[in-house]
Amino acid sequence: MNSRLFSFCGGLTGDWMVTSIRAICGETLPDAERLHIHQGLGNAHEALSSDTKWFLRGVTSNDRYVTRPEKELLVARQAPLGRATATHAALIPIRKSAAWWAMTQDERRALFEEESHHIKIGMDYLPAIARRLHHCRDLESKEPFDFLTFFDFAPGDEPLFDRMLEKLRSTREWSFVDREVDIRLKKVTPT
Incomplete structure (x- = not known):
């Protein structure tokens, strides 16, 4: 079992109600009523159920593109999920172009x-917005996205x-x- 592996299942069950699914660019995902997040599954198929409309996986990994001072500031300011x-x-799944991956690190x-x-843009919105980044290219199977970022925040x-997304998307x-x-x-509140 890999505790760094997260599976996101869109379907009829889960702790999160899906309020909207919108394609920003490229093709969208099928509609789903709920999102179930599984952590640490050894076998991806354990997360699937008959009501699954889509299934995305990613792993948490080492920090990339960040300097030591930036990392220390992020750790000090970011709230936990x-x-x-x-x-x-x-949940924002993203795939970058071949031109991106052709560049060196x-x-x-x-x-x-x-x-x-x-990073600077994201820092402006901490600690109100918390996030966890999942890498998909590190998995053995071909995934439809390169990154999955899960954010949570107060209503x-x-x-x-x-505003943060608007700034990032304009870069x-x-x-x-x-x-x-x-x-x-x-979040679905238990009844």
């Missing part, structure tokens, strides 16, 4: 932070989240995104 007040969330870093200011912070880095889906979620 799962706060009681964070009843709204977003230092070229991607330069575009990511030094030109597009990805009143959704406009902040939207040159986003010109290398060829598929992005914005999935909005609301």
Whole structure:
């Protein structure tokens, strides 16, 4: 079992109600009523059920494109996922173009932070917005996305989240995104 592996199943069951699924670029995902998040499954098929409309997987990994001072600042400012007040969330799957992956790591870093200011933009919205990044290219199977980012926030912070996304999507880095889906979620309260 790999505790760094996360599976996201869109279907009829799960702790998160899907409030919208919207393609930003490229093809969308099928509609789903709920999202179930599984952590640490050894076999991906354990997460599937008969009501699964789509299934995405990714692993948490080492930090990339970040310097030591940036990492220390992120760790100091970022809130953990799962706060009681964070009843709204977003899952944003992204696939970058072949041109992005043809660049070297230092070229991607330069575009990511030094030109597009990805980390700096995100810092402006901490600790209101928490996130966990999942890498999909590291898996043995061909996945439809390169990254899955799960964010959570309080309902009143959704406009902040939207502003952050607007800023990120206006950068040159986003010109290398060829598929992005914005999935909005609301925590299901037990009855």
